[in-house]
Amino acid sequence: MSGSGVTREQFEVMVVAKAAEDEVFRAKLIASPKAAIEEAFGKALPAGLSISVVQETTDSMVLVLPDFAMLAANDELSDEQVKMVAAGASTSTGTCGSSNCSLGCSTSGSTFNTGILGTIGWRTNFNIPGF
Numbered sequence: 001m002s003g004s005g006v007t008r009e010q011f012e013v014m015v016v017a018k019a020a021e022d023e024v025f026r027a028k029l030i031a032s033p034k035a036a037i038e039e040a041f042g043k044a045l046p047a048g049l050s051i052s053v054v055q056e057t058t059d060s061m062v063l064v065l066p067d068f069a070m071l072a073a074n075d076e077l078s079d080e081q082v083k084m085v086a087a088g089a090s091t092s093t094g095t096c097g098s099s100n101c102s103l104g105c106s107t108s109g110s111t112f113n114t115g116i117l118g119t120i121g122w123r124t125n126f127n128i129p130g131f
Helices: 008-021 023-031 033-041 068-073 079-087 116-120
Strands: 093-095 111-113
Touching: 008 023, 008 033, 023 033
Parallel strands: none
Antiparallel strands: 093 111
8 A cells, every 4th residue: 555645653643642532532443443543533544454453451462463475575684674673773763642642652742662673664564545
């Protein structure tokens, strides 16, 4: 998926920030993610896009596996990327829009780090058209 719109990372930040501020939206998001997002933002998402939402708790963890086919198609990590992974480095950051953001921000406008996986691009990277 490509084209104009926001990046996947920007989209996630928008949705998480809204969910952090709005309990009703958060409940709808968990029950019916795509419909909740379309209703809250007043924009239609691509017809073929599937969205899953899981809320972590203190005794649970969500593990997202990469698109292994995409990784295989992009060959192996470069030597520089391997060094970055080994060092735990990352350059992928964003800004949280909520003071009680579930990304761990302590104050509004704090930066967060998505980790090395965002840097090396293991997640499907695409724009969300219309957002």
